[in-house]
Amino acid sequence: MAALKGRRVLIGTPAYDWKADVRFVHSLGLTLKLCAQQGVDLRWLFPPGHALVQHARNELIRDALKFGYDDLVFIDSDQDWLPEDFVRLLSYDVDCVGAPVRKKTDETVWNVKARGGFFSFGAHPHYELLTAPDLTIGTGLLRLNRHALQKLFDASEKYTVSGGEETPWTFDVGPVEGVLVGEDTHVCERLRGLGIMIWLDPTIVCGHNEGGKRYAGDFAKWLSEMQGQA
Secondary structure, X not given: OOOOOOOEEEEEOOEOOOOOOHHHHHHHHHHHHHHHHHOOEEEEEOOEOOOOXXXXXXXXXXXXXXXXXXXXXXXXXXXXXXXXXXXXHHHOOOOEEEOOOEOOOOOOOEOEEOOOOHHHOEEOOOOOOEEOOOOEEOOOEEEEEXXXXXXXXXXXXXXXXXXXXXXXXXXXXXXXXXXEEOHHHHHHHHHHHOOOOOEEOOOOOXXXXXXXXXXXXXHHHHHHHHHHHO
């Protein structure tokens, strides 16, 4: 397991509408407390008002590197999580690891995709993590360490907005193999192209919230059931 004490960690949350769900705020407060106890220096940035979410995420990569953070954890403003799960994501000695998030629909649909299907997942030799050759995970709860961030920054075209700071065009929306994909799938494709493996902790349960309704589920149990039915 990677050491926690002394780590500098940034939570990055695009906040287009300048709002955060109350359950997000509750999870953040508890996570700040636990990280302080573990010796983790946890900070946050909530870039507001960006109509292009990919631009907000690109700025977060730039700022995480600029200010010397060891890890950037993307968390969406409509999520909730357990602080113990956040710390566990930090403890894995891998470059990129995320949690499954159920989408906001009454059907059980996840932000996890593997074109190879349910049986394409392979296990980490030391951790309770999964990967697949074409795995993509949404950025609802996704951790990238400094090595992954630097690789993305160096490989990306740079741009500025109104004479501002140079920013890497890392997150994007566009076609991949003829299919339109969002910025989270796009960055996973980039990471794999740079030799960064993407890992999933199937045991983490997050809430995905819309007003008074909370969408959640046990991905590990769901995956086991799907594999048994296939």
